[in-house]
Structure formats: C-alpha cells, structure tokens
Amino acid sequence: MRIFNPSFGMAAAGPAKVTLQPVNWATDAIALISNSKPNARELLEGVRAMLGAHRPVDNIHFHAKNSASQPAPKELIEKVAKNYKAALLALGD
C-alpha cells in the first residue's frame, strides 16, 4: 500500500547567504537584545557587567523587541546590523 507523506514539502528558497565578519569582543560594538519578557533585561545587565570587567562598555547597548509575542521589527534588525558587530539575545520566559 502506498500513502502520501503528511509532512512532505518543498524547500523554500532561503535568504541570501551572509558572510560573517570576525568580531573583536574586546572592543567592538555589541547589541544586547531582550525578547521583552521578564528577566531578559536582568540577564543582559549581568552580561554587560561581566564584559565590563574586561573591556569598555560604552559601545554595548540594550535593545528590545516591541512585543514578546511578535517577531523583531525589520527596523530593529537593520539598526543592529548597521551599528554592531555582534548581538547577544536573551530569552526571558
């Protein structure tokens, strides 16, 4: 007996490949991004404080999604891509 596979599908065309650039964690600008749920900001504050023991933190900035339940808006993603060499995401829940 032959059946149709209920989970079969065609691969969607993926986004253009991005070439990652090396990050200098001692000096480069870093975005700390919260998913806007409780404790995400606190977690990122801890990360920033720990980084502060080893490097300047004036170019390490906090960001957050507008809503915990929605994807990050395009503007935020573009802003982070334009201004930072690395991003750390905290998922509070």
Add this chain to the structure above:
Amino acid sequence: MKDIAEQEVIDIGDMDVEAFNEYANEQGWSDGMPLFVPTEAKVAKFVDTVRGDNRPYPPVPPRQIVPTLQALAANAVMAGCKPEYFPVVTAALRGVLDPEYNLHGTLATTHSCAPMVMVSGPIRHELNINCGTNCFGQGRQANATIGRALGLMLLNVAGAKPGEMDRSTQGNPAKFTFCFGENEEENPWAPYHVQRGFAPTDSVVTVMSGEGPHNLNDHGSTTGDGLLTTFAGGMSNPGSNTIYGKGPMFVIIGPEHAATLKRDGFTIESIREELWKRSRVHLSRVSKENLVTYETTGHKPDGDWLSIGRDPKDIHITVAGGPGKHSAFIPSFGGTTVACTRIAR
C-alpha cells in the same frame, strides 16, 4: 533543510489500520488519537475538491517548507474528514498563513492558544457543521475533523511538535479540534462574515489563535444592560494574554442572550463599545510586579485601569449555540489577528 521528509509517497506494504497507527506514531504524525490511512486513492479524492483554488502556498512557519496539496490532503484524510470538507480546511490554513496571524509565534509560545476555526455562510449546512446546541463540543463529524485536520497540518507541515517547537506550558483541549459554525439563523444582527465585508452568500472561514471558550453564564439578567455587565465581568481577566500582548478576542453570544440584547436596542457596535468600557481591569487586581512589566513594555494603565485590548475593534462579536442562557468569551494569544478566507469552490 535537514528535517524535510524526502519521500512524497511512501510504500508501507500490507499494514492494517492498527499497524499504520503504530507506524504513524513512530513518525510523529499523530495527535494521539487514531488516524485514517492516507492512501493515494483517498488523497486524490480530496485534491479534486480544491480545483477552485490554484494559488501556491507560501512557506509554512516555523518549518518553512512549501506544502504540496497531496501532503495537506493526507492530513485531512488522517483526521477523518470527508473529501468535501477539504476546501474548508485549506481555507483555514490560508487564514493562519496570513502574516498578521503570526503563525510562528502562536505555535511556539508557552501560551495555550489553539487555532479557532469558525465557518460562515451556506457551506455550514451543506457540510452539516454544528452551529447550534453544543456547537463547541462533540457530536458532528465536520466540526470534529475540520479542526483536527488543521491541527495535524500544523503538527506535520508546520512542525509544531509538542515539547519541541510547540512549547505550550499546559496546552489546551482545543488543540485537538476547535471548529464551529455561526448560528446565522438566530443572529439578529449581521453574520460575522458580512460584518467583515463578505456577501451573505459567500462561505467564509474565520481563524483566530485563541484559548478555548470561557463560559458566560447569565440566567438572572432580563435586560441587555444586565447581560453586558456579566459579559464584561467575565472578560475582565488579569490573567489574560491580551492585558499586555494586546490583540483580538471573540464574544460568541448565545441566541437567547442575543434576542434580549436586540430587544433592548443594542447593535454589534454598541455592544462592542459597552464591553470595551466595562471590561477594563482595575489596578487593584494586578500585581505590582506585573504592573512594572506591563509599563516597561509599553502597556501603561489609563488612570487606575488596564484595557484588555487596543481599542473596541479588538472585540469581535457574533452568535452561535442553541437554547439556554449562556454565551462565551474567547480571548486570543494577543499578537495575532482574526483572518477571514472565502472558501473557493
């Protein structure tokens, strides 16, 4: 992508139904209840019913694969649908694929939301969809299997496997199936799909990522004003997602309550306005810690009150059910929309 099943058609040999169900469980295809076998012949009958809808499907999140009609039909067969239900199921799928529905978020969340499927228009009676007594409950093949088919598609095509991509803390019985029809015949106002701009003769599927129905019992009130006090009290819930993840909600009014409201001069618009004003949550019912969270995420109170949506338009209203003094409140996930799709036939 690594998790895409490679074979569209699988030869399973001489399995009987029980052996197929064991096999399907091993593949992760089941919602836990017995499945029908999606043979090539059965799937072909289902595909033949949707010739009026030739639009390709977009990639389905979170798994981001483009489903074939045959794979979708296989899920409807497994759910126990009749072939003629399939256009309703595919219309529901198109609804949840509306980007504003936020399918990825609604499937991956810890919230208990399930896809509510409401059917409007002539197809309700053609398919024997229950719009009256016990419309949210058991007893009709169409209600039971249309909702189940959509759930199986979200499991098998979208990849919402419980405990993996589906992270719901407690889940919800509505995740098995949640499909009902509007009771247009006892609705003293416009049916929901007509409120949304469709013709009365159109058959339309409406989806919202919602919780199960919360009962609104009012046997005592004899006026529309009294009923709205009860409705608003039931909607005023500090534990609802929409108190901070602002979004839509449904009030499904039972026919007897609807008749009382109509008699007292209420319209859909005036009911919506009254419920908006009366369903706010007083700050005395919100914890101090939650209030800090809401304020830091931009959901500030208005004086001493928190609203349960963005504005009155977030309250969607229609009529369903049978005799009795009950109505229902269905809050949503929050970051979602109410999507309507005309059934192509």
